[in-house]
Amino acid sequence: MHDMKACIFNIQKYSIHDGPGIRTVVFFKGCPLQCSWCSNPESQNSNVQITWDKSKCIKCLHCLDTCHYDSIYLKEEHITIDPHSCTSCFECIKSCPKQALTIEGKYYTISEVLKEVLKDELFYEESGGGVTLSGGEVLQQHVFAIELLKQLKEKNIHIACETTGYASNKIFKEFIENVDLLLFDMKHYDREKHFKGTKVYNDKIIANLATAIFKGKDVIIRIPVIPNFNNSLEDAQGFCDLLKTIGAKKVNLLPFHQFGQKKYELINKKYDLQNVTQLHEEDLIDYRQVFIENGLDCTF
Structure with a gap:
């Protein structure tokens, strides 16, 4: 237990x-x-989520390059994470130079x-x-x-x-x-x-x-x-x-x-x-x- x-x-x-x-x-x-x-x-x-802080992001797009599953994309100037394909490996978070991506949960x-x-x-x-x-x-x-x-x-x-x-x-x-x-x-x-x-x-x-x-x-x-x-x-x-x-x-x-x-x-x-x-x-x-x-x- x-x-x-x-x-x-x-x-x-x-x-x-x-x-x-x-x-x-x-x-x-x-x-x-x-x-x-x-x-x-x-x-x-109910799942662990990745959040994105627009005020910290410098649009370097390292997170997109890092993701092996194409779960991250830029949509209308927003970094968007697809929860269905994301495997929660968190490599995108590690690659972010400004800590604009964080883990929730x-x-x-x-x-x-x-x-x-x-x-x-x-x-x-x-x-x-x-x-x-x-x-x-x-x-x-x-x-x-x-x-x-x-x-x-x-x-x-x-x-x-x-x-x-x-x-x-x-x-x-x-x-x-x-x-x-x-x-x-x-x-x-x-x-x-x-x-x-x-x-x-x-x-x-x-x-x-x-x-x-x-x-x-x-x-x-x-x-x-x-x-x-x-x-x-x-x-x-x-x-x-x-x-x-x-x-x-x-x-x-x-x-x-x-x-x-x-x-x-x-x-x-x-x-x-x-x-x-x-x-x-x-x-x-x-x-x-x-x-x-x-x-x-x-x-x-």
Whole structure:
């Protein structure tokens, strides 16, 4: 089991925003949702990717000459990598004189992840922190994640997981068994609008959220508030109606931001929300008040 591998795109130390105390966040690559506002678009692809930074590139084209599989080509002044023919030999990266090409994602064994996160075990103990599994969507690599959770639990590490809840109910039940805190993302209460924004329906998500609450898990609902998608006061009430039916108590609102905008350029992907104005906490005072008036503990 310790030799099992998962594709991970970041292990972030000293986080204070993804659960209590000081935490290490393990970001799993791959997500079944394709949210147009995603701040980590590199996390949607489940494989290791090569990214290209236009600002660093001098168009020497060494990368094209180096590739033995013709997987790299110049298209409309953009260096483009064909993911279907690329073998991830990374010779192109080694040949780049300006480090314009970089690797996004790496395969880790369970032993390697444990070794990394346990380096800060003392900080977890002193701050009441622990390890958070995030993504992407951690449930995409559930076999690895479930085994990692077991290993962490044996060491009495507090475990939080940020998830969309998009998986079969059987997998989800097994997954949450060793989870102390669920940071449960909810994009929309309406089935069709959820599909329009994420390319998946929310049936599994709602069912799994209900399961977690029924089992008495500590759950915080995280709602990314996105302009022209779910930011009206009517939307706030729609969320409340659904969450009260399920029995949810705690909600965390995440105002839309543009922190991930440059990442779309790095992976040569169109960003539909490029000119959309960011939201701030003060923009959502009335929105938050709807949740409070419905008896929900709602914070930013």
